[in-house]
Amino acid sequence: MVLPMDPKAILAGFDDFLAKRSLRFEGVIVGAAALNLLGIVSRATKDCDVLAPEIPPEIAEASRAFAAARRVAGEPLDEDWFNNGPRSLTADLPAGWEQRLQPLFNGRSLELRTLGRLDLLRAKLFALCDRGIDIGDCIALAPTADELRAIAPWLVARDGNPLWPEHVAARLASLAKRLGHAV
Numbered sequence: 001m002v003l004p005m006d007p008k009a010i011l012a013g014f015d016d017f018l019a020k021r022s023l024r025f026e027g028v029i030v031g032a033a034a035l036n037l038l039g040i041v042s043r044a045t046k047d048c049d050v051l052a053p054e055i056p057p058e059i060a061e062a063s064r065a066f067a068a069a070r071r072v073a074g075e076p077l078d079e080d081w082f083n084n085g086p087r088s089l090t091a092d093l094p095a096g097w098e099q100r101l102q103p104l105f106n107g108r109s110l111e112l113r114t115l116g117r118l119d120l121l122r123a124k125l126f127a128l129c130d131r132g133i134d135i136g137d138c139i140a141l142a143p144t145a146d147e148l149r150a151i152a153p154w155l156v157a158r159d160g161n162p163l164w165p166e167h168v169a170a171r172l173a174s175l176a177k178r179l180g181h182a183v
Contacts, residue, residue: 015107
């Protein structure tokens, strides 16, 4: 299922839902929801990927209740739409990523930030190299040749497979060509 509205509208609704229950959550999100809020992409997404912190039980329960209420209203919102799917990425990001966050959404009960530009590029380029997905997001982020060169060593270090460095180089070269520059 996909969100029937843009992530900002869903998050504004969730913010109201939390406020009515005197709940508050501050977190870091990544993925399509973050890119939508940044104005980089404009497309539906099925979830909101919370990188950090681990979603507390009361917020997880509220997000499921919110989704159920939306489904009753005829909007197809998955129960696990607000999730910690990418949480393991925190172990791979370069030190200091928490100091490079940028604001995204500031409601009464919900405050969301996302990664700084280079860290967000790292996350999306890793998804491109690792799973072969997110090419559209990578193109929309429009990394410069210098940014691709700066991120390449970090990407190469993400996997011990002896073929990984060559795979990363090929993916980055293909992306660079599509963007009109070389790595």
